[in-house]
Amino acid sequence: MTYLIIGIVILITSLFIYKAYINTKDIQINRINIEASKSSTLASLSILHLSDLHLENISITPEELEQKLSGEAPDLIALTGDFLDKKRTIPKLRPYLQVLQDMKPKYGMFAVLGNHDYVLKQADLNHLKQTLQEFNCTILQNQNITVSMGGQHLNIIGIDDYSTNRSDLTKAYEGIEQGINLVLTHDPTVVLDMKEQAFDYLLAGHFHGGQICYPRAYHLVKMGKLARKKIIKGLHTQDGNPYYISEGLGQTGFNIRIGSRPEITFHTFTN
Numbered sequence: 001m002t003y004l005i006i007g008i009v010i011l012i013t014s015l016f017i018y019k020a021y022i023n024t025k026d027i028q029i030n031r032i033n034i035e036a037s038k039s040s041t042l043a044s045l046s047i048l049h050l051s052d053l054h055l056e057n058i059s060i061t062p063e064e065l066e067q068k069l070s071g072e073a074p075d076l077i078a079l080t081g082d083f084l085d086k087k088r089t090i091p092k093l094r095p096y097l098q099v100l101q102d103m104k105p106k107y108g109m110f111a112v113l114g115n116h117d118y119v120l121k122q123a124d125l126n127h128l129k130q131t132l133q134e135f136n137c138t139i140l141q142n143q144n145i146t147v148s149m150g151g152q153h154l155n156i157i158g159i160d161d162y163s164t165n166r167s168d169l170t171k172a173y174e175g176i177e178q179g180i181n182l183v184l185t186h187d188p189t190v191v192l193d194m195k196e197q198a199f200d201y202l203l204a205g206h207f208h209g210g211q212i213c214y215p216r217a218y219h220l221v222k223m224g225k226l227a228r229k230k231i232i233k234g235l236h237t238q239d240g241n242p243y244y245i246s247e248g249l250g251q252t253g254f255n256i257r258i259g260s261r262p263e264i265t266f267h268t269f270t271n
Contacts, residue, residue, distance in 0.1 A: 020256035024059040048074035051205025052248025062095035081114025081186035087124035097135035114186035153179025162187035202243035209233035209247030213259030
């Protein structure tokens with residue numbers, strides 16, 4: 001009887017883990033419409049947002065990603081960090097970046113780095129950055145860049161990772177022009193400190209939607225004030241300003257998801 005019970009427990013556990021792994025292949029494509037500020041003359045802007053690829057634990061191949069993105073034509077691609085954390089994985093990033101580069105976004109591809117990227121030693125981190133740049137991806141580390149869209153300025157502001165104390169809001173906003181402020185960052189908790197920095201929209205990741213929720217993501221409590229408020233995914237506002245937290249495309253720790261799904265998101269600004 002004891003062996004039977006043990007066998008049943010093992011079987012149930014195995015099925016549970018298998019289902020949790022299958023969940024990592026259930027890629028959700030979400031589309032978010034954002035109303036531009038009343039002072040904006042922006043006609044429209046479409047953004048493809050990917051976050052937290054975690055290439056050591058990702059269940060979508062470059063070919064599958066290409067199929068998922070087939071027929072899409074975003075104006076801008078935003079990547080919000082945690083690409084990988086091992087130097088041997090850097091070459092694995094190249095075919096994914098090729099898929100994104102081939103989309104030829106009108107205003108370019110932009111990235112910020114996450115806490116896992118900063119696990120790399122400096123030489124390896126430089127290799128990661130060079131790889132991104134080879135595919136025409138602009139990396140913003142407490143920096144901003146302005147692109148012109150038919151007379152309207154779009155300020156793309158990259159705030160470095162908050163969770164590793166690399167965020168410098170003053171530096172990130174230095175020399176900012178009048179226009180629409182799109183903020184890219186990894187850890188969205190930084191929004192709680194942005195009392196003096198205006199933004200029209202902010203994109204982030206970091207929490208993986210909990211990744212393993214049983215039934216709630218209790219393990220995220222240590223990841224800051226937003227997580228303690230159970231703000232770990234989706235569209236939210238801070239002081240009236242909208243921001244979006246992606247559930248990410250890859251996983252960390254174990255390649256499983258319970259109560260969350262990997263995500264590709266398209267954001268469209270409309271008047």
